[in-house]
Amino acid sequence: MLRPLLALVTLVLVATSAAVLPAAAGERPQPGPSVHAHGDDRLELRRAPRVVGVARIGKTLRVRPATWKGEPDTVRYRWLRDGEPIRGATGKRRKLTVADFGHGVAVRVTARKAGHAPVRVIASATRRVDHRVRAKRTVTYHVETRGRVVADLRRFRTQAQQTLDDPRGWRGAGVKFRRVARGGDLTLVLSEASRLPSFSPVCSVEWSCRVGRYVVINQTRWLHASPMWNRRSRSLRDYRHMVVNHEMGHWLGHGHRGCPRRGAAAPVMQTQSKGLDGCRPNPWPTPSERRLPRFG
Ligand SMILES: [Zn+2]
Numbered sequence: 001m002l003r004p005l006l007a008l009v010t011l012v013l014v015a016t017s018a019a020v021l022p023a024a025a026g027e028r029p030q031p032g033p034s035v036h037a038h039g040d041d042r043l044e045l046r047r048a049p050r051v052v053g054v055a056r057i058g059k060t061l062r063v064r065p066a067t068w069k070g071e072p073d074t075v076r077y078r079w080l081r082d083g084e085p086i087r088g089a090t091g092k093r094r095k096l097t098v099a100d101f102g103h104g105v106a107v108r109v110t111a112r113k114a115g116h117a118p119v120r121v122i123a124s125a126t127r128r129v130d131h132r133v134r135a136k137r138t139v140t141y142h143v144e145t146r147g148r149v150v151a152d153l154r155r156f157r158t159q160a161q162q163t164l165d166d167p168r169g170w171r172g173a174g175v176k177f178r179r180v181a182r183g184g185d186l187t188l189v190l191s192e193a194s195r196l197p198s199f200s201p202v203c204s205v206e207w208s209c210r211v212g213r214y215v216v217i218n219q220t221r222w223l224h225a226s227p228m229w230n231r232r233s234r235s236l237r238d239y240r241h242m243v244v245n246h247e248m249g250h251w252l253g254h255g256h257r258g259c260p261r262r263g264a265a266a267p268v269m270q271t272q273s274k275g276l277d278g279c280r281p282n283p284w285p286t287p288s289e290r291r292l293p294r295f296g
Pocket residue numbers: 246250256271
């Protein structure tokens with residue numbers, strides 16, 4: 001008969017809690033209405049909550065709950081990214097996404113008990129969120145130009161490396177790219193459009209191309225994307241991601257792929273500069289492409 005009675009008391013306390021709870025955490029409990037009669041039932045943290053799990057994209061972190069002295073009425077969870085609340089992340093578990101990459105993830109636990117100050121405590125993951133997988137292979141490359149280059153070469157180097165480091169890209173499949181001063185496994189070229197056929201007769205002045213160790217980015221495309229891409233109102237930055245991922249994908253051994261179905265994200269190995277066949281523009285390898293890294 002104890003349980004129904006307790007439930008009733010709890011209901012009464014909840015009904016009055018808004019008035020008696022101090023706003024800020026850490027304040028001493030306020031004396032509640034006389035009916036509460038709590039002498040030794042103060043809410044105190046006994047064992048702190050902990051975040052357990054592997055801090056990698058795609059993995060799930062979970063909270064090992066706290067234990068309390070004095071049972072809380074409610075315990076709420078709010079996940080934080082670098083201290084800022086993550087929208088909608090209020091469960092005991094959180095599957096890490098690309099947006100978490102490189103950030104510190106923590107959970108704020110708030111325990112409430114009617115008539116007492118809420119107790120808030122933050123538990124953090126032990127390290128920043130890392131790539132989905134460890135680097136299985138490191139590829140070295142250096143950068144060259146061909147013909148008259150008017151694009152900002154420093155920006156080209158920086159943005160190409162950003163694409164290669166991005167967890168949505170081939171790094172997410174376990175391939176790490178490192179730029180070197182000379183030599184390396186491949187040469188990334190920024191080329192004047194008219195020089196493309198000098199790499200191979202199959203390379204067109206219109207597009208980028210990969211020939212042997214040369215991954216050649218067409219300067220006109222780098223500067224202006226493609227008419228098709230621009231008609232879809234996609235950004236130049238995304239085009240640059242796409243073209244670097246696509247041509248590097250060839251170097252890694254991927255051939256072209258078609259649109260799998262209408263409305264799907266285009267595989268990065270689809271020739272998206274030319275047409276989409278009903279797919280949506282997509283600058284990054286799709287999950288199925290990431291699962292199939294082949295090395296050239
Ligand atoms: Zn291609």
